[in-house]
Amino acid sequence: xxxxxxxxxxxxxxxxxxxxxxxxxxxxxxxxxxxxxxxxxxxxxxxxxxxxxxxxxxxxxxxxxxxxxxxxxxxxxxxxxxxxxxxxxxxxxxxxxxxxxxxxxxxxxxxxxxxxxxxxxxxxxxxxxxxxxxxxxxxxxxxxxxxxxxxxxxxxxxxxxxxxxxxxxxxxxxxxxxxxxxxxxxxxxxxxxxxxxxxxxxxxxxxxxxxxxxxxxxxxxxxxxxxxxxxxxxxxxxxxxxxxxxxxxxxxxxxxxxxxxxxxxxxxxxxxxxxxxxxxxxxxxxxxxxxxxxxxxxxxxxxxxxxxxxxxxxxxxxxxxxxxxxxx
Amino acid sequence: xxxxxxxxxxxxxxxxxxxxxxxxxxxxxxxxxxxxxxxxxxxxxxxxxxxxxxxxxxxxxxxxxxxxxxxxxxxxxxxxxxxxxxxxxxxxxxxxxxxxxxxxxxxxxxxxxxxxxxxxxxxxxxxxxxxxxxxxxxxxxxxxxxxxxxxxxxxxxxxxxxxxxxxxxxxxxxxxxxxxxxxxxxxxxxxxxxxxxxxxxxxxxxxxxxxxxxxxxxxxxxxxxxxxxxxxxxxxxxxxxxxxxxxxxxxxxxxxxxxxxxxxxxxxxxxxxxxxxxxxxxxxxxxxxxxxxxxxxxxxxxxxxxxxxxxxxxxxxxxxxxxxxxx
Numbered sequence: 001x002x003x004x005x006x007x008x009x010x011x012x013x014x015x016x017x018x019x020x021x022x023x024x025x026x027x028x029x030x031x032x033x034x035x036x037x038x039x040x041x042x043x044x045x046x047x048x049x050x051x052x053x054x055x056x057x058x059x060x061x062x063x064x065x066x067x068x069x070x071x072x073x074x075x076x077x078x079x080x081x082x083x084x085x086x087x088x089x090x091x092x093x094x095x096x097x098x099x100x101x102x103x104x105x106x107x108x109x110x111x112x113x114x115x116x117x118x119x120x121x122x123x124x125x126x127x128x129x130x131x132x133x134x135x136x137x138x139x140x141x142x143x144x145x146x147x148x149x150x151x152x153x154x155x156x157x158x159x160x161x162x163x164x165x166x167x168x169x170x171x172x173x174x175x176x177x178x179x180x181x182x183x184x185x186x187x188x189x190x191x192x193x194x195x196x197x198x199x200x201x202x203x204x205x206x207x208x209x210x211x212x213x214x215x216x217x218x219x220x221x222x223x224x225x226x227x228x229x230x231x232x233x234x235x236x237x238x239x240x241x242x243x244x245x246x247x248x249x250x251x252x253x254x255x256x257x258x259x260x261x262x263x264x265x266x267x268x269x270x271x272x273x274x275x276x277x278x279x280x281x282x283x284x285x286x287x288x289x290x291x292x293x294x295x296x297x298x299x300x301x302x303x304x305x306x307x308x309x310x311x312x313x314x315x316x317x318x319x320x321x322x323x324x325x326x327x328x
Numbered sequence: 329x330x331x332x333x334x335x336x337x338x339x340x341x342x343x344x345x346x347x348x349x350x351x352x353x354x355x356x357x358x359x360x361x362x363x364x365x366x367x368x369x370x371x372x373x374x375x376x377x378x379x380x381x382x383x384x385x386x387x388x389x390x391x392x393x394x395x396x397x398x399x400x401x402x403x404x405x406x407x408x409x410x411x412x413x414x415x416x417x418x419x420x421x422x423x424x425x426x427x428x429x430x431x432x433x434x435x436x437x438x439x440x441x442x443x444x445x446x447x448x449x450x451x452x453x454x455x456x457x458x459x460x461x462x463x464x465x466x467x468x469x470x471x472x473x474x475x476x477x478x479x480x481x482x483x484x485x486x487x488x489x490x491x492x493x494x495x496x497x498x499x500x501x502x503x504x505x506x507x508x509x510x511x512x513x514x515x516x517x518x519x520x521x522x523x524x525x526x527x528x529x530x531x532x533x534x535x536x537x538x539x540x541x542x543x544x545x546x547x548x549x550x551x552x553x554x555x556x557x558x559x560x561x562x563x564x565x566x567x568x569x570x571x572x573x574x575x576x577x578x579x580x581x582x583x584x585x586x587x588x589x590x591x592x593x594x595x596x597x598x599x600x601x602x603x604x605x606x607x608x609x610x611x612x613x614x615x616x617x618x619x620x621x622x623x624x625x626x627x628x629x630x631x632x633x634x635x636x637x638x639x640x641x642x643x644x645x646x647x648x649x650x651x652x653x654x655x
Contacts, residue, residue: 126394128398133401136404
């Protein structure tokens with residue numbers, strides 16, 4: 001796999017389509033949340049789509065992903081089916097986790113998606129183990145581990161970065177730096193805010209990129225994954241991004257100004273990429289419209305599927321607390 | 329023919345057998361390799377199996393326990409050692425939030441077939457950050473199986489059974505047991521990890537204990553026998569899920585029960601056991617339930633203070649006498 005990003009029509013259309021699918025899926029989720037069909041916490045990825053779409057392009061189906069609690073975008077970009085995802089959001093038996101995980105805990109064995117983890121930093125040690133296990137089993141797989149800037153505050157981040165480097169494990173650490181750990185601004189939480197430099201403390205390559213530019217993300221991820229797969233050890237990718245919406249649905253956003261949000265919205269990953277494609281005649285208005293219509297139709301089908309789903313029977317409540325066997 | 333063997337050697341043989349029998353098994357922990365293990369359990373294994381399979385880790389409990397979980401999820405059979413139970417608190421996030429939840433939270437898509445060995449308990453004069461008995465906390469957590477081998481045969485064979493379990497299993501080895509010697513019956517090649525076991529048959533009172541508490545309870549039973557009191561000693565062995573039926577069978581026979589637990593009494597495993605007996609056998613009891621637990625203090629350094637803080641055979645014997653011959 002080359003580190004160069006092919007900017008042919010099919011590929012750029014695919015990148016745009018993936019970001020639009022995520023955005024439209026989540027817009028519907030917000031509606032369903034208002035309608036109280038999705039309950040609990042709902043953390044939207046709105047504004048950060050370029051990060052997971054770009055990174056996933058660098059991975060093969062044999063690779064693994066460890067995700068965060070803001071992982072709808074990570075899941076869709078990885079190829080987790082929208083039907084199973086939406087059914088999970090609605091707590092149905094047809095959901096990928098039989099309604100036990102919900103928005104924050106999407107797992108998908110088929111795509112090697114090792115879970116949305118809602119303990120900030122808690123996914124990093126797990127990713128080390130996935131990579132270690134794959135390596136010991138002779139698989140030439142890379143584990144992409146997503147986390148936010150808040151995770152950098154946690155001890156588990158530092159322990160995991162060190163162990164991954166020490167043991168030369170094939171992990172791509174992907175930091176989605178959206179500048180806020182819930183409401184805690186990065187500069188109020190970290191003594192050193194240029195996070196990519198933390199990699200240097202662990203003798204690891206660390207690169208900071210524009211996480212609002214899907215091509216830049218894909219390009220950096222391809223280069224990193226290629227080097228990791230060649231046996232070069234783990235790497236750290238800091239993606240500068242921004243979350244346009246509230247942290248969750250219970251957030252008055254007292255910690256940031258409307259002007260700041262507006263300024264970032266202008267740099268939004270979808271609008272920016274779409275504008276660039278149109279300007280360079282790499283896509284037509286009509287085609288963009290068609291992508292949007294198709295995405296809406298896909299989301300609508302997922303909602304129909306999820307709403308028609310079966311509530312997981314209460315009799316099954318204790319199922320999977322312990323397993324009868326390791327799934328084949 | 330029987331062979332005498334230490335508890336430590338039994339644990340070591342179990343690990344060696346695990347490494348020999350399954351190439352997917354590997355060990356991970358602090359100072360288990362070159363140092364040979366802080367209790368010398370893993371001594372010699374690095375030389376025999378190499379650094380890939382006997383992995384010394386940095387002092388990063390959360391990272392290497394989490395690494396064990398991840399490796400187990402993708403098909404390996406890791407055995408992680410945590411030097412002492414107080415250090416396991418640094419990995420509590422991984423054990424409770426990941427290992428115990430992922431099978432259920434993922435709708436059964438992933439199992440976590442991980443074994444974690446943890447040294448536990450007091451008596452070695454190492455004070456309040458190396459001596460506690462927090463296994464009762466872990467026994468609170470659905471999704472985990474919690475074992476406490478006290479007998480030599482359990483030290484030798486519980487690990488193999490734990491490795492066959494598709495779920496996370498925590499094995500608590502009491503630090504005062506490592507030097508114990510016992511006979512290993514060559515006719516026994518496996519043990520179950522589901523049941524409590526009667527270690528001494530008696531008629532007058534049931535004493536439920538585990539870990540080093542079992543050794544103390546057996547010692548108390550000798551003293552009591554000389555006084556004409558017949559105590560039945562039950563080795564709990566499995567702290568979660570509790571084998572309530574074996575406990576009830578004994579208690580409904582003897583009609584009296586003392587529970588020994590090195591952990592603190594408040595919110596203890598002993599409280600849970602007592603409540604299960606009360607719920608299920610209240611009308612079979614001839615006397616109130618009694619507990620002999622650790623005193624509610626951080627375990628102190630000074631020998632006489634530590635001894636006073638831990639349940640001792642004399643305390644157990646006194647509790648039994650109080651039930652059998654009420655003043």
